[in-house]
Amino acid sequence: MDEAAAVFSATATAVRVDEPLLGGGLITATFRTDHLYKGEPETEFEVSTRAQGSACGYTFVKGGRYLVFARSADSGPATTLCSGNLRLPAGEQPLRLSDRTQGTKLTPELIAALGTPTRVDAEQEPPAPDRADLRAIATVVGALVLTATVIWMRTKPLPIRNTRPGAETAPSRPRRASTEPESPRGA
Numbered sequence: 001m002d003e004a005a006a007v008f009s010a011t012a013t014a015v016r017v018d019e020p021l022l023g024g025g026l027i028t029a030t031f032r033t034d035h036l037y038k039g040e041p042e043t044e045f046e047v048s049t050r051a052q053g054s055a056c057g058y059t060f061v062k063g064g065r066y067l068v069f070a071r072s073a074d075s076g077p078a079t080t081l082c083s084g085n086l087r088l089p090a091g092e093q094p095l096r097l098s099d100r101t102q103g104t105k106l107t108p109e110l111i112a113a114l115g116t117p118t119r120v121d122a123e124q125e126p127p128a129p130d131r132a133d134l135r136a137i138a139t140v141v142g143a144l145v146l147t148a149t150v151i152w153m154r155t156k157p158l159p160i161r162n163t164r165p166g167a168e169t170a171p172s173r174p175r176r177a178s179t180e181p182e183s184p185r186g187a
Helices: 108-114 131-155
Strands: 008-017 027-038 044-050 065-073 076-078 087-088
Touching: 008 044, 027 065, 044 065
Parallel strands: 044 076
Antiparallel strands: 008 027, 008 065, 027 044, 065 076, 065 087
């Protein structure tokens, strides 16, 4: 627990492969937190681990509830097979000695070391965006629409004015008067 930057109980809401499985791969699990034992309270954590147990990866399953011990890594929170993670029974209650876990059992020492958890309200609304942010977004969208309209207008083909069969498609010029007199028809 000393090496962990965050310790929490949470339900996995998504599990995705970030790197190919060849060479250990990398998996990222997204968790909806219910109780925090160590670290900053977050309603959601993304934790990476190796994809294979032989590369010290921990297997998370979408919908499963876990006690997660995450350390700080360059790419964000990370965990391993040896970090102490536990599969917990479904629900959102704090840990109890009577909980049936998969793998290592909960012990009085572990519960004492974890201490009193902080309840994380998963229903908490995210902060509303600032109005200045909304104005900036609206300005950028407006500029993109204006730019697209100008480009479309410049690339739009000009309409053909003369549509008679065999007629020139370019605008015709008036004919110049001939300087030679016309020859008589009968000659």
